[in-house]
Amino acid sequence: MAAASSFGSGSPVAAFAALAVRRLLWSVPVVLLATVIVFGLVSLRGDPLVELRQDPSIPVERIEQLEAEYHLDDALHLQYGRWLVDFVRGRWGTSYQSRLPVRTLVAGALPNTLLLVGAVFVVSTSVAVGAGVLGASREGSTLDHVTSGLAYFGISMPVFWFGLILQLVLVVVPLRAFDFQLFYVQGKYSTGKEGDVMNLLQHMALPVLTLSIGRVAVWSRFQRAGLIEALDADYVRTATAKGATRHRVIVNHALRNSLGPMVTVVALGTAAMIGGAVVTERIFAWPGMGTLFVSALQNDDYPVILSWLALVSVGVVGANLLADMAYRLLDPRVRLT
């Protein structure tokens, strides 16, 4: 690793690893507190069995069995302690609604969300970096104004409305006018076409587009700002004075230095999507974490809600940590501070 020399004395890799571990340990109490808040909020919702109790077709023994199974009679802090220990050990309980283990539900939903988020990540970063670089390298041009103007629209667009309008314009209207359907608006595959990649892409296109517009808008502005700033630096003037072309100056000198802040923004934005794709997944009936969460919320499915929130919080902390470390690797000036 060529950059390792800038770590200073001692074993550089070990020092960096120690820093990473220290950060990791710091995040443990924060995650614990987050689970306390989550648990408190969910408990505030009251008796989870209230509907079952009112249902005359369910025998009292069944209710008592459920109370015992979930320890609903215990004091709150005992319930929390037991839930936490179980959660850490990977015993996430059973869904009230479907009677399936929460782990099975998450194992079914998480890959779908990761697929969606991954696609959005690829599309959004490439478009955002491209648009940002174009805007910054021709600062003040018509192209720059147009991309900045589009970014405005993207930032202000409510995802749920954008998703619906996309459905209306790209699916409903062509279907009625020409009896032609290129994109699908519900689920992951059409019935009978499971595993067909083309069919999957036709289902993914609109949710990915819906989720991407906001990220492209924010990230392209960050990329633009970062690059404009990098182009002001002395080393750029030096490179230009030595006769490097504009293209070379941007690609070889300024771009890498403008990527640091982007890494943080992109990592946090991507992690937020795992929890924030709730609305989009709902609109497109995408069988991911968001759909799982909303249906759990509507059915008072406490074990699912609790594990879901805890998992997403851990994910956000993890992404935070990764972004922090990646930023340090990219920028030697802050590497070990």
Added chain:
Amino acid sequence: MMPAYKRSRAVQVAGDGWPGGEVAAFAPPEWRAVLRRFLGRRAAVVASLFLLLLAAACLLAEAWVQDPNALQRGEPLSGPSQQHWFGTDELNRDVFARVLSGGRISLAVGVGVTILATAIGTVVGSIAGYRGGRLGDVLMRVVDLFLILPLLPVALVAVSVAEIGPLDLRQPLGTTLVLSFLIWTPLARIVRGTCLSLREAEFVEAARSVGASTASILRRHILPNAAGPIVINGTVLVAEVILVESAIAFLGFGAQPPTPTWGNMLANSVSNMALYPWLTVFPGLAVFSTVLAISMVGDGLRDALDPLHRRLFQ
């Protein structure tokens, strides 16, 4: 009469989050110059006028247009016409009246949360930054904590609690309290930064040495320096809150029908979007144009308050 040292310029090295971490100078904004620069931005002025008009229309809607739940004569589900600008819905109610009525809720929640969250963020941020010490550390850990909780899902769980005593969390007042409680943290960080960098400044030292109380030092000497970022953060908040509030309502956890909100009107329209597109188009257009106008005002304010920023994020 303003004391002379209030004009001293504090210079601070901007910390993380700002590209490159260059030196940024900040000082209390000169409000008259800010206003002049703001009025020079045509987009921001037009957007402010739009928002004023919208707010007035929403406030006066029931007196001026009509009851959002009143049943109209004629065919239900008729498209936009001279009589019903935005058409009518399945119960033959006027969509224009309902959009304005829903706007009152969205704007009230947006502004309410912004005021509350700004108050909480400013108080916590200044305690953490000026007092510092153990208490400051604890407060900043709390801020970290809120930053990892995903806003929309946690807000959904909170409002789905439905009732705490007499307070219905799905109603605008309850939603306002829930969102304020969840969204004050970024401002706390900003204010803390200002306080940290200024608490050893000479003009603060001077105020302390003549016996000024902590509260008055914060209020008169430190916080004016953060006024710009606080105002800018405020406009961003209004826009963000309106988006989150309508998303909550869209998912069915906001004010319940027949009370119209932009979110629940949209959710209602989904099943018949192909046949009656105006039911989908207008409530969503209301959210979009409101948030767009607020962003434009926010950008105008940012340019006016912080001319240095302008070139980077035009």
